[in-house]
Amino acid sequence: MAALTLGVGLAAGTGAFANSGASKTRPAAQAPAFFYHQHSGAMAFADDLAARRNLDPTWVRQQIGQAQHLPNVVRLMSPAPSGTPKNWAAYRARFIEPTRLNAGLRFWQDNRDTLARAESEFGVPASLIVGVIGVETLYGRHTGNFRVIDALSTLAFDFPTAHPRAAVRTEFFRDELEQFLSLADRSGVDPQTFRGSYAGAMGWPQFMPSSWNKYAIDFDGDSRIDLFNSQADVIGSVANYFKAFGWHPGMPTHYPVAFDHTRLDLPTLLAPDILPSFDVESLTNKGLILQEQAQQHIGKMALVELENGDAPRSYVLGTDNFYAVTRYNWSSYYAMAVIELGEAIEAMLTSGR
Numbered sequence: 001m002a003a004l005t006l007g008v009g010l011a012a013g014t015g016a017f018a019n020s021g022a023s024k025t026r027p028a029a030q031a032p033a034f035f036y037h038q039h040s041g042a043m044a045f046a047d048d049l050a051a052r053r054n055l056d057p058t059w060v061r062q063q064i065g066q067a068q069h070l071p072n073v074v075r076l077m078s079p080a081p082s083g084t085p086k087n088w089a090a091y092r093a094r095f096i097e098p099t100r101l102n103a104g105l106r107f108w109q110d111n112r113d114t115l116a117r118a119e120s121e122f123g124v125p126a127s128l129i130v131g132v133i134g135v136e137t138l139y140g141r142h143t144g145n146f147r148v149i150d151a152l153s154t155l156a157f158d159f160p161t162a163h164p165r166a167a168v169r170t171e172f173f174r175d176e177l178e179q180f181l182s183l184a185d186r187s188g189v190d191p192q193t194f195r196g197s198y199a200g201a202m203g204w205p206q207f208m209p210s211s212w213n214k215y216a217i218d219f220d221g222d223s224r225i226d227l228f229n230s231q232a233d234v235i236g237s238v239a240n241y242f243k244a245f246g247w248h249p250g251m252p253t254h255y256p257v258a259f260d261h262t263r264l265d266l267p268t269l270l271a272p273d274i275l276p277s278f279d280v281e282s283l284t285n286k287g288l289i290l291q292e293q294a295q296q297h298i299g300k301m302a303l304v305e306l307e308n309g310d311a312p313r314s315y316v317l318g319t320d321n322f323y324a325v326t327r328y329n330w331s332s333y334y335a336m337a338v339i340e341l342g343e344a345i346e347a348m349l350t351s352g353r
């Protein structure tokens with residue numbers, strides 16, 4: 001889930017972390033399971049962490065020392081085989097389906113007032129909040145069964161070296177482990193009891209510990225933040241996250257687009273990826289045909305390309321708000337699934353089904 005420098009939303013079910021689609025077929029490295037009290041680097045880190053955070057060093061050593069190395073987590077975080085084709089249609093079908101739609105409708109009906117309050121306080125539409133929670137965990141059904149202390153310790157001290165960004169990710173997960181112990185200490189909850197995704201993302205919205213510390217809020221007024229059991233806290237926290245990452249109230253996330261093939265400059269249009277970089281005039285000059293609403297858009301847009309396996313690719317014009325959705329999880333496929341799930345549930349709600 002949400003991380004300052006890495007995607008959030010490492011959902012148990014989505015497999016849509018920044019390293020989307022970690023290989024499930026690759027044979028596991030046969031590292032034997034062990035506990036981190038046997039790992040001198042981990043114990044040195046524990047001492048440093050305790051000093052930095054002013055925590056009891058014995059307690060920190062005990063917590064990390066009881067963490068178990070999980071070879072499975074290393075395998076899940078290993079790079080996907082290159083050349084695996086992306087397929088938006090298939091990805092979409094995993095999330096826009098009757099079970100998730102019906103659960104989402106129920107969630108919206110059960111939380112109608114809270115969603116409306118979040119929308120008015122943060123400017124973030126209910127459909128986006130409902131879409132995120134649905135894609136992340138199917139409304140709390142799949143919040144992950146890995147012990148967070150095991151997952152984070154494994155990734156902090158034994159991140160797969162084959163990964164192209166192993167050094168950066170190691171630093172990231174060491175910080176998350178530190179944030180996690182700080183969170184547990186502050187909230188008075190035993191760190192050994194938290195469960196989450198293989199990357200340590202927690203609760204209904206799959207917040208990484210750093211995101212929990214920065215963006216999670218109490219939204220039901222009981223003075224505690226609980227992203228495992230309080231649906232109101234989950235709703236408020238997701239809305240607060242998007243507000244912090246630059247959500248513009250009232251701005252659409254994307255527009256449909258068509259091509260004028262006589263002057264289409266696709267390489268230039270796709271070069272900035274999903275970062276909004278072109279105004280209306282520039283997009284038109286490079287061969288895009290914009291509908292009326294898109295022509296009136298104030299601000300920059302990006303041409304977002306979605307592969308469909310061997311079938312023709314899909315394209316939309318993404319706005320700053322589309323980009324904001326990808327701050328939850330760095331994937332345009334993820335963002336489209338969240339947006340379309342929320343819209344589909346809203347359509348069910350308003351049609352009275």
Ligand SMILES: [Ca+2]
Nearest residue numbers: 218220222224
């Ligand atoms: Ca609360």
